[in-house]
Amino acid sequence: MWFKNLQIYRISEGYDLNLATLSDALAEQAFTPCSQQEMTKSGWVSPLGKHATELAHVAQNAALITLRKEEKVIPAAVLRDMVEDKAQQIEAAEERRVYRKEKEQMKEEILFECLPRALRKSRRTHALIDLELGLIIVDASSPARAEELITLLRQTLGSLPLSLMQYEYSPAVQMTEWVAGNNLPDVWALEHECELRESGEDGAIIKCKRHDLACEEIQQHLQAGKQVVQLALNWQQQLTFLLTHEGHIKRLGFGDELKQEAQDSGGDQLALLDSEFALMTLTLRRFLPDLAQALGGHKAEAV
Known part of the structure; x- marks a missing residue:
């Protein structure tokens, strides 16, 4: 539960974020696993894991939310080798050279075939919505990972005027x-x-x-x-x-x-x-x- 990194966003003054209905709003974008042909999928899960079902843990005019992102893993080196093997087979059988454009098409076809069998990895990113401070604090080591959560939160709420925290002094x-x-x-x-x-x-x-x-x-x-x-x-x-x-x-x-x-x-x-x-x-x-x-x-x- 203890955050390890803080990416801090300010909620624009005048924006009304209702914590009482937040869990219901998040349910519209609740996490579901990747389908057979999906490479990645993101959605909201309970921040308290298996210990609760609510998608927002609300207390003290603040809420804890959690984004889960699932990705299928197909190592680039493995995919490249499979493309080269198939290209060599075609060149030997048809006595012609396989060029880059055809290899790119092969890559897409092989990727499509491999997706249902690909290994899956998932990660969770937590955020604290603190209305007392007027901040959203994301536990992420990089701005890019924080933006994944903020982007989905904007889509979920319809609008969310935010700005990254900046200070008067450098x-x-x-x-x-x-x-x-x-x-x-x-x-x-x-x-x-x-x-x-x-x-x-x-x-x-x-x-x-x-x-x-x-x-x-x-x-x-x-x-x-x-x-x-x-x-x-x-x-x-x-x-x-x-x-x-x-x-x-x-x-x-x-x-x-x-x-x-x-x-x-x-x-x-x-x-x-x-x-x-x-x-x-x-x-x-x-x-x-x-x-x-x-x-x-x-x-x-x-x-």
């Missing part, structure tokens, strides 16, 4: 200041990891792990003009995370005390998941405003 500039020893908020602490980069596409990149960021070596790199583009931070001894220059959160870790508090809630697995969801939501409601303040506040939406 995260790279702020992180560079913090590593240089300036303006780090009181409730934050540097961990021992960062990535430094020179300007320009071909600029040098230095990755530091388990390293004292206040040491002279790091400070010399900053004085030479390198910027911090990723930085490991600690917030109130409750969260550890990696902040990127785009403002995304990676490798989010919730503290042991929070996890123990969830465990102490007792009850069955469903009660544990509900407790984790509540504690995660309340923690993010304190952390994300602090993050925004440290980065100069939310950038105003273009009018």
